[in-house]
Amino acid sequence: MSRELKSLTVEELLARWPFAQQFLGDQGHENLTDQPEAVLAEVLDSELLEQLGDFLADMESFLGTSEQKVSEVTIRGGRAKDGSDESVRELTVKVGEIVCIVGPTGSGKSRLLADIEWVARGDTPTGRHVLINGEVPGDKWRFDSEYKLVAQLSQNMNFVMDLTVQEFLALHAESRQAADPEEKIQRIWSWANELAGEPFGLDTPVTSLSGGQSRALMIADTAVLSASPVVLIDEIENAGIDRQQALEILIQQEKIVLMATHDPILALMGDRRVIIANGAMSQVIEPSEQEKANLTELRELDARLMGLRHRLRRGERLDTI
Amino acid sequence: MRFVTVSGPPSSGKTAVIIKTLEHLKAAGRKVGVVKFDCLSTDDDELYQKNGIAVRKGLAGALCPDHYFVSNVEECVQWGLAEGLDVLVSESAGLCNRCSPHIREVMAVCVIDNLSGTGTPKKIGPMLKAADLIIITKGDIVSQAEREVFAARVRGVNTKARILHVNGITGQGSFELSTVWTEGEETATVEGKRLRFSMPAALCSYCLGETRIGSDFQMGNVRKMDLEMPTGTKTDGGPQDFTPGGGDS
Numbered sequence: 001m002s003r004e005l006k007s008l009t010v011e012e013l014l015a016r017w018p019f020a021q022q023f024l025g026d027q028g029h030e031n032l033t034d035q036p037e038a039v040l041a042e043v044l045d046s047e048l049l050e051q052l053g054d055f056l057a058d059m060e061s062f063l064g065t066s067e068q069k070v071s072e073v074t075i076r077g078g079r080a081k082d083g084s085d086e087s088v089r090e091l092t093v094k095v096g097e098i099v100c101i102v103g104p105t106g107s108g109k110s111r112l113l114a115d116i117e118w119v120a121r122g123d124t125p126t127g128r129h130v131l132i133n134g135e136v137p138g139d140k141w142r143f144d145s146e147y148k149l150v151a152q153l154s155q156n157m158n159f160v161m162d163l164t165v166q167e168f169l170a171l172h173a174e175s176r177q178a179a180d181p182e183e184k185i186q187r188i189w190s191w192a193n194e195l196a197g198e199p200f201g202l203d204t205p206v207t208s209l210s211g212g213q214s215r216a217l218m219i220a221d222t223a224v225l226s227a228s229p230v231v232l233i234d235e236i237e238n239a240g241i242d243r244q245q246a247l248e249i250l251i252q253q254e255k256i257v258l259m260a261t262h263d264p265i266l267a268l269m270g271d272r273r274v275i276i277a278n279g280a281m282s283q284v285i286e287p288s289e290q291e292k293a294n295l296t297e298l299r300e301l302d303a304r305l306m307g308l309r310h311r312l313r314r315g316e317r318l319d320t321i
Numbered sequence: 322m323r324f325v326t327v328s329g330p331p332s333s334g335k336t337a338v339i340i341k342t343l344e345h346l347k348a349a350g351r352k353v354g355v356v357k358f359d360c361l362s363t364d365d366d367e368l369y370q371k372n373g374i375a376v377r378k379g380l381a382g383a384l385c386p387d388h389y390f391v392s393n394v395e396e397c398v399q400w401g402l403a404e405g406l407d408v409l410v411s412e413s414a415g416l417c418n419r420c421s422p423h424i425r426e427v428m429a430v431c432v433i434d435n436l437s438g439t440g441t442p443k444k445i446g447p448m449l450k451a452a453d454l455i456i457i458t459k460g461d462i463v464s465q466a467e468r469e470v471f472a473a474r475v476r477g478v479n480t481k482a483r484i485l486h487v488n489g490i491t492g493q494g495s496f497e498l499s500t501v502w503t504e505g506e507e508t509a510t511v512e513g514k515r516l517r518f519s520m521p522a523a524l525c526s527y528c529l530g531e532t533r534i535g536s537d538f539q540m541g542n543v544r545k546m547d548l549e550m551p552t553g554t555k556t557d558g559g560p561q562d563f564t565p566g567g568g569d570s
Contacts (some may be wrong), residue, residue, distance in 0.1 A: 026443055026477035054480040110493065118497045125496065142497070143483035145472035151465045160436055160463050171439075172466040175473035214464075222465045 005049055005056075011036035019177050023055045058146060059177065070132055070229035071095050073116065073149070073256055078127030081108070081279035086126070088281035091274065095229070098247060098257040100267045103276030109260050112276060113232055116258070117150045118142060126279065151226040153218055154234035159206035165189060165217065166202040172225050184224050191220040191249055195242050212240020219246045223253040233259040236266065238302070239309070244269065265302060268295040322401055323408045324508035326422045328448040329432030330441070331414045334458035336365045337489025338432055338498070339410055340372050345499035347373065351407040356397040358390050358413035358422075365412070375404055385528075386413065387420035387520050394424070395511050402509070408502055421448035423517040428505055431482075434459040435471050442474040447518035449475070454501060455482045458489055 005013070010032050013020050024032050032043060040049060072094045077086035093099050101109050111126060119130045119141045132141065132149070140147045161168060169188055173181035185202075193199050195216035200209060209217060215236065222231055231250055236243050236259075247269060250257050261267055268291055275283040287295075308318060329335045336357075343353040354375035357365050361380065369376040377400060381389035390413055401409035413422050423429035431452035433441065436459050442449055449455065455475055460468050472484060485501070487494035525541040 022477055023480075026474070028443075051480045055477070058476070058480065110491070114493055114496070118494075123500065143485065145469075145476060145484045148469075148472075152460075153465060154461065156462055157464050158462060159467065161439070161467060168466065172470055175470040218464050218466070226465055226469060228465075 005053055006039075006041035008040050009036060010038050010040065010043070013040060017056050017059070019059050020052065020056065022174075023052055027051075058144070069254075070149075070256075072133060073230060074131040074134060075112075075116065075281070076129040076131070077281060078120075078122070078124075078129070079280070084280075086128070086280035088274070088284055091281065091284060093256050093258070095254045095256055096251050097272075098251065098259060098270045100270035100273040101258060101260045101276060102262060102267060102273055107276045108279035109276050111279065112274075112281065113150070113258065113260070116230065116232075117148075119149060146227065148228045150230045150232050151222050151228035152232045152234070153215075153222060153236075155215075155237055156234075157218065159209070159214060159217075161206060164203050164205055165200065165209075168206045169221065169225075172221060176225050176227065178225060188217070188220045188224050191223070192216040195219060195246050195249070197240055197242075210240060211237060215241050216246070220249060223249045223255065229254075230256045230258060233257065233261075235259075235261050235263065238263070265295065265298050268292070268298070322398075322406050322508060323428070323503060323505065324398060324401070324511070325408065325410045325428045325430055325502055326424060327410055327412050327430045327432060328415045328422050328452075329456075330418070330434075330437060330445060331416070333432045333434040333437065334487075334489040335412050335414070335432045336368060338456055338458060338487050338495065339412060340369065340374070341487070341489060341492040341495035342498045342502065343374055343408070343410070344372065344492075345496050346408055346502065349499075351503070352405055353408045354401055354404055354406045354410070356400070356409070356411045358386060358411065360386050360414075360416065375406065383530075385520070385523060386416055387422065388523075390422050391516060391520065394422070398508060398511050410502075415445060415448040417521070418445045419447070419521045421446070421451050421516075421518050423448065423451045424511055425515050425517055426506060427508055427511065427514065428453055428502070429517065430454045430456060432456045432458060433475065435463045435468060439470055439474050442471075442478045450479050451517040452479060452482050455479060455484045456487050456498065457484065458487055460486050461488050461491070461493075 014033070021033065024030055027048060029044070032038065044052065072092055074090060074092040077089040080086055101112065103109050115124050115126055115128045116130055118124060119132065119137045120126070120128045121136065122129050131137070141149055159168070163171065166185065169185040170181060173184055178184055189202055196213040198210065198213060200213050206217070236246060243266065247257060259266060259270065267273055268287055273285050274281050275285065308321060311318065327335055327339060339355060346353050355369050357363055357369070357376060357378045359378065359380055361382070363378060363380070366376045366378040377397065379389065379393055394411065397411060398409065411422065415421060429452045431449045433445070433449060433455065435457060457472060457475065475484060485494055485498055487498055522542055525543050526539055531538050
């Protein structure tokens, strides 16, 4: 591609690949935009031209990922910690599904999620294989950050950038080269406000959002702007966020949702749950009719507790509950 | 023996990543060792030792740490071979962001952390730019969006390297990294190989121990700032000042 680039002017380059501006900026050549007539071969050395070619090729394949969409991920069983065969031989999770992962600490939940992230090919301690759309995936899923299979959300994550919500989302949209960033920013912000009980403005600094507001913004942002088809959630706190709606947003944005949780409401909201024991997937359970009925009851219980929280916050006494 | 040069800003998690990664190689029956380079003091050698990793340390003291590195690296490789190591890692902090210990034909790794700010990839220069493999750490405490923005900035500076996310505390990603460290060429010597980037131009009176301040005491390679230049214009000492190593590429 660098041969083709040589003869282009700066203006032609940016007209065809607007995102080349980011590359020029990162390489300390932002001032080139002031010389639209300049021919690239005259202003960039051959090494930089070659890198520019690589960058454009990467970005093009990155933007084109929607054509080769991930519609399902399959995990082929390997072995347990004691070397015996993993009981679950194959688990396929499709777009729009929620699978919960349960098991005691140290049982191998993290390794399962790491196997998915690293798209294992029998080369991890568990010997598992991970397939994307039924096929053995290529190296790009391991080493190109543009192709990261898994996006992660956990309660330990915080915003660290000193930016307002608007600036923060604009920065993320820009790094993703998202089409129509304004619409996406508005959508993320309004969804996040629906998820979080307490509203916040686009001009609020992200570092001053409450726990619930932060989580709401992270979920809405991951749903809309993250390129990763799989979203891995490590619990969602029960305070200050509508968890059911949060999951619905992710599903609606065609994500595959994996959720490590021991919260009964979240666990029953999953389409299936995988039990992990002794380093292996020991069972896959589909919620029974009775469990589904219990979920309704658990939700009522939850709503009652929530109501008590609100009353406490308003300064009321809880003599009658 | 596989030789790997690891660099990265201070506190980015180099030592933690190296320890977690070498643990997997040890478990697979390989002999591993580290040479730790630092300036004035380090306790990391004890940390390595405690984890059963053969270690030597080098303190640059009054010398430029990167010059010290390159003057000692061949001896380090020979030490590793004499110890019968399968994998030798050199660890050094790119303290002034101007240098990198990376050597042609030797796997070059840069460790950089999500908390260091989105401007950092652009700032740290050759140790990131000339790396084959970039390890991004501390991903467990920032948001998905920040991880994605940061990785995109890293990609903007180094279009070719493989990027891996590793957590130095939990070890997540370190098994994966260990498989990469056993790929590639064996190194029997670095004698005659070249640095990927030249070391900084130095040798002014302060290099030679001068402590007094003032024009009368400044000799040799001295350059003055242009304080007339308003903010926003191209400042002194930008990336255009890099002289790639060797000059024969």
